[in-house]
Amino acid sequence: MFKTRLLSQEEVKKLVSMKDVIDAAEKTFRGMGDGTVVNPTKVGLDLGETAEFPPYEGFMNAMPAYIGWLDSAGIKWAGGFLGERKKRGLPYITSLILLIDPKIGNFRAVMDGAYITNMRTGAQTAVALKYLHPGKNLKLGLFGAGMQGHTQTMAIAELFHIDEVHVYDISPEASRKYAEDMKDTVQGKIVIAKTPEEAATSADVVVCVTQSKDKYVKDAWIKPGGILFPMGSYQECEDAYILNADRIIVDHVGQCLHRGALKELSEAGKITEKNIYATIGEIVAGKKKGPGPSSERTLCIPIGTGAMDIAVASIALKKAEEKGIGGSYEFA
Numbered sequence: 001m002f003k004t005r006l007l008s009q010e011e012v013k014k015l016v017s018m019k020d021v022i023d024a025a026e027k028t029f030r031g032m033g034d035g036t037v038v039n040p041t042k043v044g045l046d047l048g049e050t051a052e053f054p055p056y057e058g059f060m061n062a063m064p065a066y067i068g069w070l071d072s073a074g075i076k077w078a079g080g081f082l083g084e085r086k087k088r089g090l091p092y093i094t095s096l097i098l099l100i101d102p103k104i105g106n107f108r109a110v111m112d113g114a115y116i117t118n119m120r121t122g123a124q125t126a127v128a129l130k131y132l133h134p135g136k137n138l139k140l141g142l143f144g145a146g147m148q149g150h151t152q153t154m155a156i157a158e159l160f161h162i163d164e165v166h167v168y169d170i171s172p173e174a175s176r177k178y179a180e181d182m183k184d185t186v187q188g189k190i191v192i193a194k195t196p197e198e199a200a201t202s203a204d205v206v207v208c209v210t211q212s213k214d215k216y217v218k219d220a221w222i223k224p225g226g227i228l229f230p231m232g233s234y235q236e237c238e239d240a241y242i243l244n245a246d247r248i249i250v251d252h253v254g255q256c257l258h259r260g261a262l263k264e265l266s267e268a269g270k271i272t273e274k275n276i277y278a279t280i281g282e283i284v285a286g287k288k289k290g291p292g293p294s295s296e297r298t299l300c301i302p303i304g305t306g307a308m309d310i311a312v313a314s315i316a317l318k319k320a321e322e323k324g325i326g327g328s329y330e331f332a
């Protein structure tokens with residue numbers, strides 16, 4: 001009775017631009033702030049990411065959400081794998097998104113979620129910066145020149161004039177490829193940093209998108225007025241920066257205390273909900289103040305929410321329906 005639309009990665013790519021994704025991310029953050037977006041904490045399945053069994057060096061997360069401004073609901077099933085997947089030369093992130101009609105629960109679409117994940121991860125940072133970074137120009141310190149490194153740059157360049165990017169990757173080849181790929185996107189110059197310290201100290205906004213488990217960004221490297229975005233799955237900065245930062249801002253309190261940069265200190269009882277100044281949603285909705293005094297250092301952690309994915313996927317579906325793009329299947 002109900003048809004489910006099927007959309008491949010190539011089709012999704014044609015349907016949503018970075019501008020669309022940034023617009024959806026901003027509206028969805030506002031919805032999270034005003035309570036019209038429902039986003040339970042994601043549920044993780046450890047496939048050897050940290051657990052000894054099974055030994056696949058990966059994880060999958062189940063990420064459901066309801067988006068009020070679109071009256072749409074769905075779930076993203078997404079993960080990252082470093083073992084066999086990496087050996088085969090496949091991208092780290094793997095993902096599918098399922099959308100339902102929230103009134104009757106029929107499945108409206110099944111689509112690739114990897115492209116949406118990559119794009120919305122960049123858009124989250126760009127929207128957070130729109131509300132946290134004073135002015136239109138910035139100098140970016142980027143750790144990780146992989147997939148997310150690319151989309152972080154694309155999204156920030158949509159909203160800001162990037163005067164300089166100082167990129168550091170443990171793979172010099174990845175940095176070189178990034179510099180080549182991004183030369184027409186970055187308005188200013190791209191410098192391949194020789195050391196991590198050079199990348200961080202040359203910038204006023206530092207973004208970390210690596211799979212590193214080393215706390216490689218040092219407290220002393222982030223200047224007054226600086227904003228650090230540690231966005232990888234593990235802790236990428238020293239405990240001291242987390243404990244000394246003037247403000248901690250996150251996208252989702254529950255998720256951020258259980259995964260990523262805050263996990264260890266939260267488990268040790270050194271960081272609790274009380275240490276979090278605001279969510280990005282509260283700032284976008286105008287409930288909390290955005291830019292802090294120029295002397296303050298900010299830690300901003302968009303760990304990634306299903307809400308962003310479901311919002312972007314719903315826009316992709318709407319456009320696919322208008323343009324007649326994608327296949328269809330009757331599951332029931």
Ligand SMILES: NC(=O)c1ccc[n+]([C@@H]2O[C@H](COP(=O)([O-])OP(=O)(O)OC[C@H]3O[C@@H](n4cnc5c(N)ncnc54)[C@H](O)[C@@H]3O)[C@@H](O)[C@H]2O)c1
Pocket residue numbers: 080092093117118121143144145146147148149168169170171174209210211212214216231232233234302303304305
């Ligand atoms: N917060 C979010 O919403 C969100 C969303 C998607 C992915 N991520 C995370 O972003 C990270 C990167 O994902 P990706 O898809 O870009 O992977 P990727 O494999 O395409 O790129 C990661 C890059 O980081 C580099 N790297 C690893 N350790 C490093 C270190 N210590 N210093 C500098 N560079 C280092 C690698 O050489 C690689 O080039 C992962 O941890 C992933 O889980 C976060």
